[in-house]
Amino acid sequence: MEYSGEQEQFDVVVIGAGIMGSCAAYQLAKHGQKVVLLEQFDFLHHLGSSHGESRTIRATYPEDYYSQMVIESSRLWEEAESEIGYQVYIKTPQFDMGPNNNKSLQCVIENCKSSSLPCSVLDPKQVSEQFKGRFELPENWVGVLTQLGGVLKPTKAVSMFQTLAFQMGAILRDNMQVIDIKKDNEKGGVCVFTSNGSMFRGNKCIITIGAWMQKFVKMVTGKVLPIQPLHTTICYWRIKKGHEEKFLVDSGFPTFASYSEPYIYGTPSCEFPGLVKIAVHGGYQCDPDERTWVSTKIEDSVNSWIEGRFSGHVDSSKPVFTQSCMYSMTPDEDFVIDFLGGEFGNDVVIAGGFSGHGFKMGPVVGRILNDLVLNGEALGVDLSYFKMSRFEKNPEGNVKEFEDQVHSYEPLPM
Structure with missing residues (x-):
């Protein structure tokens, strides 16, 4: 040719x-x-x-080999910002939560200690006090608060x-x-x-x-x-009237992750006024060249999670709008x-x-x-x-002692 x-x-x-x-x-x-x-x-x-309005940055990982990578990356983000002259990294704390017997979350706590990453382990009452009622946890849950967190503008x-x-x-x-x-x-x-x-x-x-x-x-x-493309859906939910300021970075609202079923993560209200990003880690298998662009079905457990964790301050009935993205998922993540x-x-x-x-x-x-x-x-x-x-x-890749965060991939939608 x-x-x-x-x-x-x-x-x-x-x-x-x-x-x-x-x-x-x-x-x-x-x-x-x-x-x-x-x-x-x-x-x-x-x-x-690599598009959209936000990604989270956190050093809280169950795997110890990621924490130091994120700490170095945080420094490199700041270095690039200083060279370009504008901001893409909005700092705010990171808040992880989940059942106190969750192995992944317990590994997160241990890795914070071994990585010299300061963290506060909080019971439900302390969480409510720390966030002035914006987060409410069940009695058998625990919260982990670290200062290395934030929102990246992709x-x-x-x-x-x-x-x-x-x-x-x-x-x-x-x-x-x-x-x-x-x-x-x-x-x-x-x-x-x-x-x-x-x-x-x-x-x-x-x-x-x-x-x-x-x-x-x-x-x-x-x-x-074994790198499987997944179509994933990012959801934005309406903050109820009178509570909008509580979810802003300037009000100390953190990026967050929930180590429960399903694994849920989100950001403060900073992309769209009055909305907060709350999404599920996962999606359905897709061909990157033949995507249907169909949104992932919102499970009832997500609605109940939002209602329970945010003290009724967020409208949990349905997301205001959604955005599409893709994962490239390995079996061991x-x-x-x-x-x-x-x-x-x-x-x-x-x-x-x-x-x-x-x-x-x-x-x-x-x-x-x-x-x-x-x-x-x-x-x-x-x-x-x-x-x-x-x-x-091993077809499953690296062996891990804690439960996976993506438990299954949905098949291609018909």
């Missing part, structure tokens, strides 16, 4: 311009690399996993990292659908081919394509990674960050399977990807948990 479009040599070609690819391009450009960032759709599109944040990468010399190209990559046996490195006839040569290549990762890796290598291997060896790095909780770690993942392509290793983080080979040893 003749490739009549762009043909240029780069140190690194980054495929996928969501939060992970944009952070990687930023780090590479910052380290003096000649880098090109390719996106199959328009930049800042709403078809993947679309604005992706734009920030792309802008910083561009200012540092990165080349950005959208509407560049990558259809193949091949080992460059002539010059070494990798050749990246796009549907419009362009070819980009890179000494190294990073692939961060979210819900398209499984399809692409199978096409290129024949390997089947851990990331995949690894060399592609095979004929590509260490020339190609993949990063995917962020399972609905990776956005907050975009800056640290960008740093890790930069380190992997430049040095062959990344310091300060144990990447053994994120290797592809874990699924060869």
Whole structure:
């Protein structure tokens, strides 16, 4: 096939311009690399996993290997904000809650101690006093309050990292659908081919394509990674009249997560006046190229959870409106960050399977990807948990001692 479009040599070609690819391009450009960032759709599109009005940031994880990553990422978020000159990270406390015998929540508490992350463990009465009646917990529940929390502005944040990468010399190209990559046996490195006839040569290549990762890796290598795209629905609920100010960041309202069935999370009222984001962690299986865009059914348990936890201050009858997003879910809900291997060896790095909780770690993942392509290793983080080979040893991936937060995936809607 003749490739009549762009043909240029780069140190690194980054495929996928969501939060992970944009952070990687930023780090590479910052380290003096000649880098090109390719996106199959328009930049800042709403078809993947890196758009919208909010994501939470928290260091409270049942898995101890994530807490330090979030702490580093928090610092890197602030560093990027200082370079761009505007805010994408709105700080507020993080509040986790759940039954006091919930293994995941107990692991969260233990990890706070081992990570030197200050936390307050509160009984229901203390929770009511702390939040002045805005949260009410059942008698057998416990709350965990930490100060490292907040709201991230996703679309604005992706734009920030792309802008910083561009200012540092990165080349950005959208509407560049990558259809193949091949080992460059002539010059070494990798050749990246796009549907419009362009070819980009890179000494190294990073692939961060979210819900398209499984399809692409199978096409290129024949390997089947257990990364399942899920269509998920974000819900916004009306705060009842006279209570709107209680749910604002300025009033001390936190980002929150509920370790119960279902696993529920949310943010203060900051995206839309008078509304609070309350959503379920999960969704239904989908093909990223053939989504139905049908909203996930709201279970009755969500309505009763809202009514019970917020003392009747939020209208729990139905959400005011919903937004669609996608997860790239692994069986163990851990990331995949690894060399592609095979004929590509260490020339190609993949990063995917962020399972609905990776956005907050975009800056640290960008740093890790930069380190992997430049040095062959990344310091300060144990990447053994994120290797592809874990699924060869066990189809479910990493073994964990606590219950999963996504208990089942709904089938494709008919």
